[in-house]
Amino acid sequence: MIDLDRQDALRGAIELLYFAYRGFTDLPDRIPERRGLGRVHHRILYFIGSRPDVSVRGLLDLLAVSKQALNAPLRQLMEMGLVAALPAASDRRVKNLRLTPEGQRLEAELTGAQMRHLEAAFDKAGETDEQGWRAVMAVLAAPA
Known part of the structure; x- marks a missing residue:
């Protein structure tokens, strides 16, 4: 059983993660909304853009x-x-996906906003904290 102090700390970490994600996705959510697109479209554009x-x-x-x-x-x-x-x-049955020039421009705008957000946070937190954040994120992202 997790003691109460640890439970409070973990709840605080969960809230920070939720609020951080909200802040991280705020501008990139508003940009595609102008085209009637949402977060799922952004994710698709990002991953096709990073893996042509x-x-x-x-x-x-x-x-x-x-x-x-x-x-x-x-x-x-x-x-x-x-x-x-x-x-x-x-194999002509397999469809490979790639961004068009317009798709590349939109993806660059979206990813650029997130990169600037992360860069500012990393600059403020410092290199040691950035490395700690990366370590935690890698553990969280690993398959269960």
């Missing part, structure tokens, strides 16, 4: 979502001319 020619299957695995959950937002991004699906050279 990722297959649809690879993106599904990376995002850990179902094909049904990915289908509508990915189709919307394609219809808006932000993402292109091209047949893979090795």
Whole structure:
């Protein structure tokens, strides 16, 4: 059983994580809203942008979502001319995804806002705290 002081500290950490995520996603959520897009679209743009020619299957695995959950937002991004699906050279049944030039511009705007946010936080906290944050995030991100 976790003692009460530790429970309070962990609850405080949970709240910090929630509030930090809200602050981290605030501006990047507002930017795509102008186009009728949301956070899921941002995630798709980010991961296609960081992994050009990722297959649809690879993106599904990376995002850990179902094909049904990915289908509508990915189709919307394609219809808006932000993402292109091209047949893979090795297997024409496989569709590789990449950002169009317009998709690259939007992804760069969104990711740039988050990079500036993180950079300011890391600069303020200092290198030792940044490394500690990275260590905690790596543990939290690891499969259970």
